[in-house]
Amino acid sequence: MVDFLKLAQPGITELSPYQPGKPVEELERELGIADIIKLASNENPLGPSPVVTASIAGQLAELARYPDGSAYQLKDKLQARFGIVPAMVTVGNGSNDVLELVARVFLGPGLESIVSEHSFVVYPLVTKSLGAKLTVIPAIDFGQDLEATLAAISDQTRIVFIANPNNPTGTWVNKQSLLSFLDAVPEEVLVVLDEAYAEYVSEPDYPNGLELVGNYPNLIVTRTFSKAYGLAGLRIGYAVSHPDIADLMNRVRQPFNVNAMSLAAALVALDDEAHLQESIRINNEGMKMLTDACDQLGLGYIPSVGNFLTIDCGRDAMPVYEGLLRAGVIVRPIGVYGMPNHLRVTIGLPEENMRFIDSLREALSGSESKALSGGKEALSGSVKEALSGSESKALSGSESKALSGSESKALSADLKQDG
Structure with a gap:
């Protein structure tokens, strides 16, 4: 078969197809949920006049x-x-x-x-x-x-x-x-x-x-x-x-x-100047809702003069993004822009903004729990690995006696705390 990549212009082969914000219909198909709000593509929540x-x-x-x-x-x-x-x-x-x-x-x-x-x-x-x-x-x-x-x-x-x-x-x-x-x-x-x-x-x-x-x-x-x-x-x-x-x-x-x-x-x-001005008013009020919420949640954000806010999740944003999707809220991950810890959120109607804020709080909590759980599993695995092979033999003597006392209790406490 012909290798069509070799026939294409060099500049084309370096590109990846543009990925728009996830459509509502796609999320409905993937998760089988309804009542979805889309705050991913910087669209006007009022729609046309x-x-x-x-x-x-x-x-x-x-x-x-x-x-x-x-x-x-x-x-x-x-x-x-x-x-x-x-x-x-x-x-x-x-x-x-x-x-x-x-x-x-x-x-x-x-x-x-x-x-x-x-x-x-x-x-x-x-x-x-x-x-x-x-x-x-x-x-x-x-x-x-x-x-x-x-x-x-x-x-x-x-x-x-x-x-x-x-x-x-x-x-x-x-x-x-x-x-x-x-x-x-x-x-x-x-x-x-x-x-x-x-x-x-x-x-x-x-x-x-x-x-x-x-x-x-x-x-x-x-x-x-x-x-x-x-x-x-x-x-x-x-x-x-x-x-x-x-x-x-x-x-x-x-x-x-x-x-x-x-x-x-x-x-x-x-x-229709009236519709334009109403769109701007809704955006200004919604921007304040989102920035106030970020301040309350301790999240950083980039001050914006557009109709969107880019929020710093303080960690890999994909688990937070996925948590929002499960809640029926579509926002935009922007790792493709070199910002893997950020999410871009379009300013919506007041009720959409509030739903996003509530869902964001839950998604952040869920991603933290997963991170802590992953840390616990990693630590537990490293302890097991340390106890295997030659190191376990070394511990079979005097060092195992040392762990049988206060240090073993401290290690157990650390593992529980990480969970």
Whole structure:
């Protein structure tokens, strides 16, 4: 049989398929339980606004027709809302799609992208798939080190990816730091500013990338309707860039890459400011619930400005994750991001947050019991091993007499305590 791995491009063979958050249906099949809550994929717990669902219903009669491949109405709406010139916009099947379009235009063998440690997994995916080099800069306090990033830029660098806020850590770059970085970056190096969670940020020093694109021709800002607007299932996002860059991206964009229902939904979602603000309010209150609970449980966490919180379990997070699954609560383990002791938790509705907190407390208790039980078994096994063979013979004499007294009692007490 043909070895298809040998036929594939080298960059492809280095990749692993993207693993999304576990679907509710999958957990139902695996454990046979119902009443499951999913806090794994940073989705809006309120879902889309009612005007969005109505707009989708209005598209059903037109399903036999292709959508507007130019996304004319959506670009016009973005201009009215944010002052973005339509020629600067590239619309995609989620912001993942436009991130890949940027990479397809500007990356290839002999070129490189630079990313931060603990940054969104799609950046390495699109880089390596094109045979380009990936340079990873160590994080500072789980955030991007812009000074080290700047120092790493070489003649081969074509793209620097910056997630602001960063997923999965929730950290962010302030305006002055970003401006200083943009001023120093060579003009032939593109800076991709991923603002998937921008709507949730209330920090006064948070930079709005859409306001900066006009001043930096090498800046590309990506946004999505999947998070604060609640349209994750429809897959629609966009990039804003210099018109020449947008033109190049649209040359490699697939025809009709965004469906008609997605376009209609995004169009009206931009107008429903009340739903957006309610989503932000629910998120802010839920964030406080989770951080307060972590403080009470003695758990560390990374301060987040997104719609998720990354919690430090203080140990391997997988047993805690599995305990939560058994309780019908799906969160996100992030060992793939180099954070094996952490879990990322999406902010949910108040009742979902409370259920997570209660389940987390039980899962932590269960994982501690298992760890102690494992320690006891390991210690017991080591004692048995020590008592076997030549060591047991040595103990058969005077040393066995020593153990028969107070030391044997102490050893027995230690084993009970470890249990």
